Amino acid sequence: xxxxxxxxxxxxxxxxxxxxxxxxxxxxxxxxxxxxxxxxxxxxxxxxxxxxxxxxxxxxxxxxx
Numbered sequence: 001x002x003x004x005x006x007x008x009x010x011x012x013x014x015x016x017x018x019x020x021x022x023x024x025x026x027x028x029x030x031x032x033x034x035x036x037x038x039x040x041x042x043x044x045x046x047x048x049x050x051x052x053x054x055x056x057x058x059x060x061x062x063x064x065x
Contacts, residue, residue: 008016013029020027033040049055 005016017027017029
């Protein structure tokens with residue numbers, strides 16, 4: 001059986017881990033990111049491409065033409 005606890009305060013986590021240890025239950029802590037990992041990877045790849053000179057520069061005046 002799997003049990004998921006949500007919105008656990010960090011100050012309570014050691015207590016929960018100790019209780020789980022006493023009960024011989026496996027605990028896995030995972031913090032959720034508010035960002036989608038695929039989106040983060042796209043942003044990181046784009047930044048890398050820009051640093052490598054793979055981007056295209058557009059003058060500000062040309063944006064609204």
